[in-house]
Amino acid sequence: MPDTYLPAPADTTGIRATTRIPVRFSGDGAGTGPLSWGQREIWLTMVRQRSWLPIGGWAALPAATTVEDVAADLRWAMRRYPTFRTRLRFDADGVPLQTVAAWGTIGLDVFDVPAGADPEAYTAAVDAHYRALDYDFVAEWPVRMGVVRVAGAPAYLSTVTCHLVTDGVGGRLMLREVAARSETVPTTGLQPLEQARWQASPAGEKQREKALRHWDRMLRQLPPPAPLTERPGPRHHRGEFHSAALYTATHAVSVVFDVDTSQVLMTFLAIALTDLAGDGRPAVIRPMVDNRFRRGLGDVVAMVAQHGICVTDVAGLPFDEAMRRTGIAAMLAYKWAYHDPAAVATLSETLDVDLEAGIWFNDRRTLSRQMFPGDKPTAEQVRAAAPGEFRWTVAQDDPFDPLNIDVDDEPGLFRLTWFTDTWRTPPARVEALARAVEALAVHEALLALETRNP
The missing domain is CATH 3.30.559.10 (Chloramphenicol acetyltransferase-like domain)
Structure with missing residues (x-):
């Protein structure tokens, strides 16, 4: 060249x-x-x-x-x-x-x-x-x-x-x-050329096959390809939800239960997805996983993050049990996110399932990902935190991921950026999901503060 x-x-x-x-x-x-x-x-x-x-x-x-x-x-x-x-x-x-x-x-x-x-x-x-x-x-x-x-x-x-x-x-x-x-x-x-050589080695092939077995178990729980409903105007939308209430409630639940903040957010998402779907299927969350915990990838400047797959059945469960199950499912998703995406795509076609089902979840926070700054919020602070404001910012014909949420820190609140294929999930349903997650978080935070840690 x-x-x-x-x-x-x-x-x-x-x-x-x-x-x-x-x-x-x-x-x-x-x-x-x-x-x-x-x-x-x-x-x-x-x-x-x-x-x-x-x-x-x-x-x-x-x-x-x-x-x-x-x-x-x-x-x-x-x-x-x-x-x-x-x-x-x-x-x-x-x-x-x-x-x-x-x-x-x-x-x-x-x-x-x-x-x-x-x-x-x-x-x-x-x-x-x-x-x-x-x-x-x-x-x-x-x-x-x-x-x-x-x-x-x-x-x-x-x-x-x-x-x-x-x-x-x-x-x-x-x-x-x-x-x-x-x-x-x-x-x-390991630089990408070295990564590719390892992935083609016997050790890499072993990782590929083990990951594929996990994906096979998860994919079998997915629905068949979803029918699309055409709508006028640009098909793909992006919106932002700025919420102090969700930030404060997540902080409180994380401290009271002593649980990782991403696990708390994923549990809120899983319950809200299940409630809104109403079809009895497990919730499907596709977390973006930083694979740098793997040997040789810790400090590499390269594209090593991949989406995992978390399938969790939380219908009708008490919140603490829903959070426990989501945590287990998330741990497996993180473990087997290091996978061959071409093999997974082929498997999904063989099984005739909707590989785009569920929600993509990209937790990009740096300030509150491990631990929120400040003391545990009080019930009064949870009640006083302002509810979120939702606004649609982009409409375009070029696609985003079918349903995706990016989570970022802002001072005292979360910024949730939502992406949707409106032929699959219309904007009103996305906004309803965002508000359902927030309402659930506030409810569970107040319940936890008043009953588990008075």
Whole structure:
């Protein structure tokens, strides 16, 4: 594959780099091979969603940062992280392979804020520009980086990467290492080419078969493919639910029962899903699992997160028993989330079940994931916490996951971002589910505070 150095692209938004600086790099781990399981799963998601799933963002640069400083950071990152040097190649059947380059040149864009423009708004526009541009998986490096200068001085940096590069946890690891790169030890984690080789080994095949047996048991409890109800307008919607009440109640239940906060949230979801469905089937939750607890993946900057499958029957159970069962099901989901997604897809077709049943659950919290800040809420604080506000923010024809919830921290509340295929789950039903989860959480928190821990 050639040493790719593409000129800065033009578009119709008025966002165009003043210049593009060539940054030469080299690094270890070059080669070509199959995608790893994590890469394969995100690739299937990209194909389904017709998107290269750009991730990243923009931030202010430290004072006195030079363009040369940013170029040095980019060169260092390209050398250190093989995923930054990874592009795709397709075989005769259209199957993607990953190819890691030993050397190359990447462009660092430099933008100048026009006179009279708001610098932060302009930087946000640069970031949006990077995300909106089509991405060539074969020819382009999977990193787009731009320095934004204000009055000639570097002030902001936008970095956007293809999701094949890494997941969210890997992105945070990378940012931490770049900030402290003079102290960074050599990489020790298995890079994607090494992961793919292990997955093809006898040990990897053993993991694949064990995981597939778990998925077989779970898939047999899923319904057949669901009929779709066509609706006018864009098919896929995204909405946000900001709730202090759910945040406070989850905090209280987690402390009173001494249970992991994600398990508490998944239990609320399982009960609400069961109650709203009313068909007697177990609740299906597809948690996003960070597989870095596995040997060799702890500190790797790569796409290793995968969706697990949690099937739990909580109909009519007392809350503490529902939480216990959900915890067991979740533990198994996390254990066997390290799987071959192509094999699972084939199995679901063989069984003729709806692999898109249930709800995808991505708990992305960093502040309250392990432990909420502050003391255990009182019953008065649970009652006083403001109920959530729901608003729909995006409607589009390109698909999201069929029904997905991302959970993020905000000061004193949760931000739940909901994605839905309205032909499967209409917006009113999604909003009803969000409010049912909140109401259940408040009810169980008050009950727990008043009866278990007076």
